[in-house]
Amino acid sequence: MPSLVFRKGLDLKHAVAGMLADNYHSALVDRIKGEDFTYRAGRLTLHLAREFGFCYGVDRAVDYAYQTRERFPDRNVFLTGEIIHNPHVNEKLRTMGVRFLSDDPAVVDRLTHDDVVILPAFGVTVEMLARLDRRGCTLVDTTCGSVLNVWKNVRRYAEGGYTSIIHGKVWHEETQATASQAVQYGGKYLVVLDRAESDLICDYIRRGGDASELAARFASAVSPGFEFDRDLERIGLANQTTMLMSESLEIGELVRTAMIDRYGDGAIGDRYQAFDTICSATQDRQDAVVALLRDTPVDLMIVIGGYNSSNTANLARICAASRPTFHIADPDCLASAQEIRHRPVGSKEELPATGWLPADGPVAIGLTSGASTPDNLVGATIARLAEFCG
């Protein structure tokens, strides 16, 4: 029996609205938005970025997950993995009885048509979708439209004979799903993480070199059978939607210039294509924090979001370039006015630190949060800052 797929919700938006508000809303955050994104308490002046928190894709995915639970109270409901990169939201769904296939991947092959599986905002690979489809289970697809847009471009590259160079994190679910689209449509892909990796590729495009070295370096970041000699002759650029916009543009320009150097100006139209696939929500949050840092004198920045959230990590990178920055997962990371637990930019782990809050005098703190961070965590963080600052 083919899978039944829900892509536009389950007609229960109103039924779950109260629950969503109870779980993720913050009256304090609403109040601060209404007061020009500024909050004062004791010696604290807090400046909120003008765009932060849940993006449209996350909002929709969480809404659909709640609707699914409501619609199928007596059936097994699964997520393929984290619905979004926020531990609180995932934990909440667990308490509602939603199970995670990532806890035991073998369960996929035991699913039946009675089971319901929610696909996350960043999508799933073609292979995973085919496995679920073979089981005939009911699917609730929350893949964000901005991710579908990246897939559309990658498919177009594949069909046109272009290798997709994807600026992204090879371990990230969205990038894995995007890469699988290239293969599905007969194309090739190569994932580059940053400027340093794209420099290696650009050098090879210009001058050739030791392909085996590159093959070893990018072993887990290329499509099966990738040949560096053959598969870099025509390139289409795409990005994971949550990367740093400035870095994606820079990488695109580096690759374009390398292709011109190799094949000449006249051939570039046939050799290179690019579409900006950073999503507007990511862009808006990055622009807002850049504006806050530019226009407002703040002593330090707090960035709230899951440590595996790509867009949150990039907000922290932007802040750390000019201010002391503390990327925290939730309000509990603010242990006291002296102690904090945070993930420093570039580090893979959470670390303790002391002396993060100036001890005396007025203090101005800038605050933003990633696209998968609910407002209640932002509100609780602000309340704790207010407490520390009298």
Ligand code: SF4
């Ligand atoms: S970050 Fe962008 S692509 Fe990802 S879910 Fe949000 S809106 Fe969609």
